[in-house]
Amino acid sequence: MGQLAATPAPLGHVPQGAEERSAQATVAAWHRYRQLCELHLRLAPPPAGPVCNRSFDLYACWGDAVPNSTATVPCPWYLPWHHRVQGGVVARRCGPDGRWVTDDSGRPWQDNSQCEDLAQVQPLQRQAWLLEQFRLLYTVGYSLSLVALLVALLLLLLLRRLRCTRNLIHANLFVSFALRAAAILTRDALLPHGHRRGQRHGHLLQLLGVQAGPACRVAQSLAQYCVGANYAWAMGEGLFLLRLLLATSGRRCLPAFLLLGWGVPVLFVVPWVVLRYLYENEGCWERNEKVAVWWVIRCPILAAVAVNFVVFVRIVRILVAKVRAHQVSRGDTRLRLARSTLTLIPLLGVHEVLFALAGEGEGGGGLRLARLCLHLLLTSAQGLVVSVLYCFTNKEVRPDPRACRDTAPPRRGEMATCRDMPPAGAG
Numbered sequence: 001m002g003q004l005a006a007t008p009a010p011l012g013h014v015p016q017g018a019e020e021r022s023a024q025a026t027v028a029a030w031h032r033y034r035q036l037c038e039l040h041l042r043l044a045p046p047p048a049g050p051v052c053n054r055s056f057d058l059y060a061c062w063g064d065a066v067p068n069s070t071a072t073v074p075c076p077w078y079l080p081w082h083h084r085v086q087g088g089v090v091a092r093r094c095g096p097d098g099r100w101v102t103d104d105s106g107r108p109w110q111d112n113s114q115c116e117d118l119a120q121v122q123p124l125q126r127q128a129w130l131l132e133q134f135r136l137l138y139t140v141g142y143s144l145s146l147v148a149l150l151v152a153l154l155l156l157l158l159l160r161r162l163r164c165t166r167n168l169i170h171a172n173l174f175v176s177f178a179l180r181a182a183a184i185l186t187r188d189a190l191l192p193h194g195h196r197r198g199q200r201h202g203h204l205l206q207l208l209g210v211q212a213g214p215a216c217r218v219a220q221s222l223a224q225y226c227v228g229a230n231y232a233w234a235m236g237e238g239l240f241l242l243r244l245l246l247a248t249s250g251r252r253c254l255p256a257f258l259l260l261g262w263g264v265p266v267l268f269v270v271p272w273v274v275l276r277y278l279y280e281n282e283g284c285w286e287r288n289e290k291v292a293v294w295w296v297i298r299c300p301i302l303a304a305v306a307v308n309f310v311v312f313v314r315i316v317r318i319l320v321a322k323v324r325a326h327q328v329s330r331g332d333t334r335l336r337l338a339r340s341t342l343t344l345i346p347l348l349g350v351h352e353v354l355f356a357l358a359g360e361g362e363g364g365g366g367l368r369l370a371r372l373c374l375h376l377l378l379t380s381a382q383g384l385v386v387s388v389l390y391c392f393t394n395k396e397v398r399p400d401p402r403a404c405r406d407t408a409p410p411r412r413g414e415m416a417t418c419r420d421m422p423p424a425g426a427g
Contacts, residue, residue: 026078026079026080027282027289029077029078030078032078033061033076033077033078034056034058036061037056037061038056040061041054041055041056041061041063044063044064047064049066050067050098051064051065051066051067051094051098052064052065052066052067052071052092052094052095052098052099052100057108057110059076059090059110059112060073060075060076060090060110060112061073061076062092065092065094066094067094067095067096067097067098068094068095068096069093069094070091070092070093070094071091071092071093071094072089072090072091072092073089073090074086074088074089074090075088075089075090075112075114075115076090076115079115079117081117084117085114085115085116085117088114088115089114089115090110090111090112090114090115091110091111091112092108092109092110092111093109127369130369134372134373134376135188137373137376137377137380138184138376138377138379138380139185139188139380140380141376141377141379141380141381141384142180142181142184142185142380142383143181143185144381144384145177145178145181145380145381145382145383145384145387146178146181146182146185146383148383148384148387148388148392149174149175149177149178149181149383149384149387150178151387152174152387152390152391152392153171153174153175153178155391156170156171156174156391157171165240165253165254166240166244168254169233169236169237169240169254169257170237170390170391172233172236172257172258172261172262173230173233173234173236173237173261173347173386174383174386174387174391176226176229176230176232176233176261177230177382177383177386177387178383179226179229179230180223180226180227180229180230180383181380181383182226183219183222183223183225183226183227184223184226184227186219186222186223187216187219187220187222187223187284190213190215190216190219190284191216191220191284191286216284217284217285219284220284220285220286221269221273221285224269224272224297225265225266225269227301228264228265228268228269228297228300228301229261229262229265231300231301231304231305231349232260232261232262232264232265232304233260233261234304234308234347234348234349235260235304235307235308235311235348236257236260236261237347237348238307238308238311238312238315238347238348239257239307239311240253240257241311241315241344242311242314242315242318245315245318245319245322246318264300265300267300268296268297268299268300269297271296272293272296272297275293275296276293279293280293302356305349305352305353305356306353306356308348308349308350308352309348309350309353311348312344312345312348312350315344316344343389343390346382346385346386346389347386347389347390349382351378355371355375
């Protein structure tokens, strides 16, 4: 089989000894490489006979190649390690029928081994595999949460004895958890994933060229709104519970909580969508390269986390005072207080404080991945835990004939039948 160097596009010059670039710079360099390649392919004269067609395969720029030959092009200069492989080439085979030879997956066969820096590629592939396992982990968590939340919602909405302001706020919180789970699962289904069966070794950077459609960006925007609404409703739960503990009626505050939970997130999600479209309209909006744009959403969420932590501390102090005063026997004090405190943690999302204080990019690689795994696990399973604690184990939900009478007074130590009073242990 003859050798033919496919006419390389004049794709610019990289200085000798260039240093590795950041991810953002690599993406920008890839876009420049692609633009120059497409321009070159349009301006190149048409072939005189049958050839394997010119193309850009999202990795390298290929000119026309004559049948029964091997085409080679220099290693793409957008690679962060190009200065170590700049003498290498990428190779393809053009078959006798004028078509690129394909591999077992049906894609054009390609040898880019000379352009790989194993010291860089192997850690990237290992990290990509770990991130894919994390995705499977939170997919299972959100799926289980979604099923449990839908069942809990049916119970809260269908049982008449459960209709009160407190359970209506619970129901809205469940809806926000369910919408968050559904939106994230939908976004992930539309988001292109790179570690799929059949992807060739060393082609991780081809993911830069996967163009996400408008549906993916709409799903991403809805996911951000649902996440914001979830944090807002968690804050609403904390504020409502604090009002009840302070002996303040919460019956007339439901419209205010509805506005807080479903209206406030619009105030920061819509500006974020506009800024992303104007200044960072790339991919499925899953990367946050421009920190200023990301903080438009991050700041309100951190504020909600901070408010909930303050409310949590205030509620625990009130519970300690009430328990010590007269509400339970001395021997049962610590157990009741511990149960009340532990059930408040998933309800208010207090665990988010730890991750907010740790930061998103702090620590080494292993520590950062461990923190990411734990955060994804807790966040995805939070809806499941909340639905179990505040619905399935709720004494009001259990089939007790006495719970059907709104006028029947509860026994000492039991929860009142759907009255707007603070729950004892598990709302």
